[in-house]
Amino acid sequence: MSDALARLLSLLSLLQTPRLWPGSELAQRLGVSGRTVRRDIDRLRELGYPVHAEQGGLGGYRLMAGTAMPPLLLEDDEAVAVAIGLCTAATQAVAGADEAAVRALRKLLQVLPPRLRRRVETLTSSTVTHPFALAVDPVNPDALIVTAAAIANHERLRFRYRDEDRHVEPRALVTAGRRWYLLAFDLDRDDWRTFRLDRVTRLAATGARAVTREVPGGDVAAFVASRTMQMAPTFPADVVIHAPAAHLVDRFGGSPPGTLTDRPDGTCRWLAPPDTGEWHARRLASIGLPFEVSGPAELTAHLSSIAALFQAATAESGAGQGRDR
Incomplete structure (x- = not known):
């Protein structure tokens, strides 16, 4: 690797820490002149990295979120998948993995386009995790996004489940290993129900407003765990x-x-x-x-x-x- 390329990667790594970087500090960190820093900033911009410059004595450089992912990183769906994976890893009981995942997630969210960042935030804010079971049933990512958006927007859902049409007010997504559950109030049955998301088809938001309801007991994860446990002796x-x-x-x-x-x-x-x-x-x-x-x-x-x-x-x-x- 050439010195110029190594320096460019080092500069990009520094800029991915979310803060305003004075040009003089970047020059000192990289061991180069201010002119070289400005030239390297221009090279990053040519590569598609949106580096914003603020003028004045308190100015500096900041890496911003652009309208598209910077080159040589990830496709949109891959970026969302990585961000969701990092959110999950941040909750795992593995020494050092949680802190590293948080740092990596912060860098990734900083450069995600707003439309992708909203998808990640919508999904993670609507999800509760509990260690109930290990499963490998695949779930359609679009089903996760549609469901999470409906939860965030307090919107009713219609879908097909076990050959029956269901009309529900979604409350939360709950993960158990690699299995996903939807906790929702079933309007036709006038009661709370738990649905395995890998078995849900024809999922669609209705646009109708969902009523805010309190889960019995107040603990979403515990309620879903108890309902799921009832399915097996x-x-x-x-x-x-x-x-x-x-x-x-x-x-x-x-x-x-x-x-x-x-x-x-x-x-x-x-x-x-x-x-x-x-x-x-x-x-x-x-x-x-x-x-x-x-x-x-x-x-x-x-x-x-x-x-x-x-x-x-x-x-x-x-x-x-x-x-x-």
Whole structure:
């Protein structure tokens, strides 16, 4: 990389920090003259970066949002996807990832055209996150944008869901892993309903004003979690883990739900609160330690069915390798 190109990239990196940069400070940071800074600013402008100059003793340079994305960055839909991804990453419990995501998001929003920035802000301001489930069902981005806009604008929605037409007043989007839920007041059923957004089709805003309603209990995420949990049977779990309780806490990165009790033989007893069989299985698999299920029978049956699937898969793989030999 030439010195001139490296300096131009360094200048662009400085300008992406949202503030007014005096020319003298830029020159000092880059180790060049003020004339060189002015020439490099002109080169950035030629490349499409909207660098605004303010004159006077308190003047300087500032990178502004333009009418289009600057060259060599992202397409509009890619920029929105990255911004939404950064908003999600900023809420994750990964050391350093949240702060880095916030910094990156601030730089990206600074140069996004206003029409794209509004789309990002509309979606993120209408979304609540809770760690209920991990899912991989794809959701149409346009459905997210239309729904989020309707929530922000207090506008009613019509759509098709499970072969039925629905007319609702949307309240919030709730994420659970990669699955999206719409919490809305169903006007035909006169009650709150939760809809999986990947199953929604023919979605359209009606233009009619939606009434502002308070969610029962006041907590959107908790309400959606309780409604979703009602769709699958739940039960507690009584499990003996072949390791001390401290090891289990280390594997989870904190105390797991329920209670842990050390036993004289070096194992521990985990009494987990009611949850779905899928969630119990995921938690037990994630710790990577031997265990025995003391109850209930529903959990034993669920784990047995999962074990049979894995055993069949590995048996078929082994048979295939034998045929290859």
